[in-house]
Amino acid sequence: MPRARAAPFTLALALLVTVGSARADEPQITSTLSASEITLDETVQLTVHLTRDASQPYQGYQRPDLKDFDILHQGQAESTQWTINNGRQSVRTVEQHVYLLRPRHRGNCVVPPAVARVAGREWKSRQLSVLVTAAARRPPGSTPQPAEQPLLDPDAMRGDEELFLDARADKPTVYIGEQLLVTWSLYTRADILRYRAVTEPKHEDFWSEDLFSPPGSLSWTRQTVKGQEFQAALLLKKALFPLRSGKLTVTPLEAEATTLQTAFWAGGSAVRASRPIAVEVLPLPAQGRPEGFESANVGRFEVAAMLDKTQVKAGDAVTLRLIVRGEGNLKNVKLRKIERLDGFKVYEPTVAEHVEKGDLVRGDRVWSYLLLPQKGGTLALPSIEMPYFDPHEKRYAIARSQPLTVEVLGDPAKIGSGPAEASKENVLGARLLPLRNTHHVATRIGERIIRGPLLWVVVGAPPSLLLLATVGGALRAALVRETARTRRRRARAAARRRMREAEVHLKGQRPSQFFGACARAIYEHLEYRCEVKCEALTVDELRRLLSGRGFDPETTLAIVSELEICDFARFAPSASGPGEMRAAIRRVRNLLAAIEKASLTDEDAS
């Protein structure tokens, strides 16, 4: 292609891409209906999708003004999409609003546009419409709610009472499971000061729903009964659902009323009882009973199904809500449990109910199932059926929900088991802490001591040792201390030692050593008595000392003489023979005895 001709084509392509990408950035809002034609007793699901760039400022979403419909249920879901377009990454937010609608009239019912305000501009979806044809049967929800009934003339009145209780049922005959409305009222001609129930009515063969009980004080209305003016008050109102067939009885209500004393009426308390109520309960007909019928499903019901999302990514779960709405014993209503659905993993449902209590028990019961798609593409959810018995029409009927579809983007098999399983909690609560892996267990020393006799040994040992040391020291001191007796003993021992030494020298014929030993014996004994070193004294000094200390002159002379003999003999040993030495040893012994016996003058003082 020549360059000149190619340039405009390239420009156009670039513009197209630019415009295309600009359109992709714009918000998109679409509305879809699950059906274009329904009957008056059916429902339709409206789904509004809003896709916008997450970076754009968002001012909000406005629901369509649904004047032609009742909104039975509504839900909302939001997801985020990442896309890369021409190398540019964008994040888009997808909102999904789902409404379950019931038409209010026949003909063309209009669904106006839904509005979203993004980046300062309004974006609207298309207007839709549904053709509504006549209902095949009277829709249960449209049953007129009975207005507050005025109290009727009590048929039990004798005509002469001033105070009585009336009990009545709205029907004499009902089917099993059909609602029976029972009311108890108090009639009086006097002013009631106080009221209390003595015995509540018993209804063991019925499932009961309390519809009214006095909030505290009674609400009175004026009534004329058989020509007499009465004050009447509603005491109790119950919806009873028979559980078995036959003639069933509701026992009387017994109440005590205290009347106010006036000029016309004497005051006082009175106990009154209502009449028992007998009801004929018919069994449900066997003819025409559909398969799967549950005996509790008696009333008028419709079933609706709705999904929180009609489009999910692989791995995301959707919530299917099955709604049973109508009149009857809703707390007992049963819907066949969904065990499995093709293409889905079904989790256990949660059940919630909302019951409105007028004269009729009505409301809805919702089963919410979490469904996890197991494959991609468009998956169908079949219609759910609920057979029930309509006591007004006296026939069985089947309520059905509309079939639904879910579009699954991607293949769940390729992304594993999905977040529903991945998000299972691993709850780690308080657990027992593990064992101690000790290899040696023995009683610790402190425990051993305190638990055994060793404690007393250890406690007793230190003071005992200290005591022993003290006693030993004292003994030692006592032994070391010097007294007159010990000195005498030591002196005697020393003298005996010298004498033995002298005898040895005598036997050895050693006169010099013999006389030396004798002289030392005398000197040492004198030293013991006089406490003076005598060996260094001269003869005269010794004589004076001995005289001064009280030795008698003979002894003094004998001592001095003997010491001179010893000195002489030590220096002239040849002059002393054995006989001389034996005589000397006898003399020295006598002298030692004389020294010891001598009574000295200052012995004690010294």
Added chain:
Amino acid sequence: MSRLLCALALLAAAAAPASADAPEGGPDTAFERANQAYLHGDFKGAIDAYEQVVAAGVVHEDLHYNLANAYFRADRLGPAILHYERALLLDPSQEDTEANLKLARDTAAARWQDRLQGAEKDPLWMRALAPFTLGGLTLIFLGLYCGLFLLALVVYLVRPGFVRTALGVLLVFVGLGTLFAGSLLGGRWWLANRVEQGIVLPDELAVKEGSGADYQTSFLIHGGLRLRVTVREGEWIRVRLANGLEGWVRDRDVGRL
């Protein structure tokens, strides 16, 4: 000091009462056998082996802790609580014991709960002594006590002067410390031996009006409840709860702390 401890250990070993129920292979072998039984899920076998070690006279916090775990796993919460309490008495600083004791008490409370109306706390002196262990206090006291006499001997032998005066002052402080430690030890010993505390062992226990099974039941108590033993009469004991309630139960149904 180490020589002194060794000597004390030898003396203690010599003084330890010899048990006639010595487990086969010794306490350590039996303890290891019990641990292995526990780890392999044989909790009854573990309890038997641990109880043999206890019967052999071994007093150790790890033994009581492991035994308590085995009782817990065997779903016997009363004995489990008893042995956790014993382990804490031997060493109050064990966090794992405290955690397991709390778990055992919570588990028991989920099954039964004895709510004592007007329960009184233990006296202050008992709560003050609770953190001290008998063995630890014994060692502290004996250490100070022996040190006191040693110091007194040194003071006696040292000549008068500065050193002797300083040692004299130290002697006074050591004496005061010994007195304090001795008081704590005495109190702890009294608490352990004279204030008899116990734990209810069975899951449910009927407290009788008198010391016999044929007397009428006064009230019911449950496993793990702490009580005090006041009187013993044969195989029956009179127990007192924290709120002053009293009654008679069999001795074997109360484990002593």
